[in-house]
Amino acid sequence: MSKQAVSGVPWAKPVLHILCLLPFAYIVWAALSESLGTDPVKALILLTGEWSIRILILILAITPLRQWLNMPALLRYRRMLGLYAWFYVNLHFLVVLTYLFAWDWQIAQEELLERPYIVAGFLAWLFMLPLGVTSNNRAVRALGRNWRKLHKLIYVVAILAWVHVFWQVRSSYFDAALYGTLILLLFYPRLKKICETR
Numbered sequence: 001m002s003k004q005a006v007s008g009v010p011w012a013k014p015v016l017h018i019l020c021l022l023p024f025a026y027i028v029w030a031a032l033s034e035s036l037g038t039d040p041v042k043a044l045i046l047l048t049g050e051w052s053i054r055i056l057i058l059i060l061a062i063t064p065l066r067q068w069l070n071m072p073a074l075l076r077y078r079r080m081l082g083l084y085a086w087f088y089v090n091l092h093f094l095v096v097l098t099y100l101f102a103w104d105w106q107i108a109q110e111e112l113l114e115r116p117y118i119v120a121g122f123l124a125w126l127f128m129l130p131l132g133v134t135s136n137n138r139a140v141r142a143l144g145r146n147w148r149k150l151h152k153l154i155y156v157v158a159i160l161a162w163v164h165v166f167w168q169v170r171s172s173y174f175d176a177a178l179y180g181t182l183i184l185l186l187f188y189p190r191l192k193k194i195c196e197t198r
């Protein structure tokens with residue numbers, strides 16, 4: 001196995017940072033230049049939500065890709081992607097709290113009754129919370145082997161995020177079906193492993 005496959009290439013992290021920040025740069029640019037369309041709040045929620053679930057799916061893809069491509073180095077980028085997923089989810093949540101709920105519990109309750117799928121999104125965020133706060137070196141060292149166990153919560157997060165997206169489909173099922181298929185495909189090796197060890 002080549003050294004690059006084991007320890008990665010030096011430019012991979014900067015490139016990944018740029019790629020992960022591009023959607024944010026676009027969101028900021030579109031908001032400042034009033035290019036978010038006729039319903040800017042909806043556009044902001046959709047953009048931040050879409051990038052959250054895309055990065056989540058990319059995180060799930062790391063383990064199978066690492067095996068198929070025989071590149072253990074890919075594992076080095078998982079924590080970084082996790083932090084970007086956490087960043088976009090928080091942005092998504094913040095936009096909802098600020099522009100949809102106006103930080104008003106009464107309005108939030110009314111919205112929750114009208115859009116129950118928000119509960120699944122909130123649960124996904126809640127399960128991501130321990131992952132987000134333990135994604136630093138100190139927590140990794142302090143938790144030891146339990147860190148990896150805890151971070152298996154990412155599978156629960158992915159399912160809840162998918163339920164959140166599927167539940168709100170009104171016209172086209174394309175995105176929800178695509179995300180669902182990808183999540184199922186990425187779960188398959190893990191499910192197989194669980195079944196084999198029983």
Ligand code: HEM
Nearest residue numbers: 042045046049050052053089093096121122124125161165
């Ligand atoms: C892991 C967490 C989450 C992910 C991955 C996620 C993802 C998404 C995605 C992809 C959409 C767009 C669906 C579409 O294309 O129609 C969306 C919409 C939405 N999300 Fe989330 N979400 C998450 C958490 C949350 C939370 C915590 C809240 C609020 C408490 C929330 C509230 C909403 C709302 C209100 C919409 C609908 C916007 C509209 O159609 O007007 N989400 N989310």
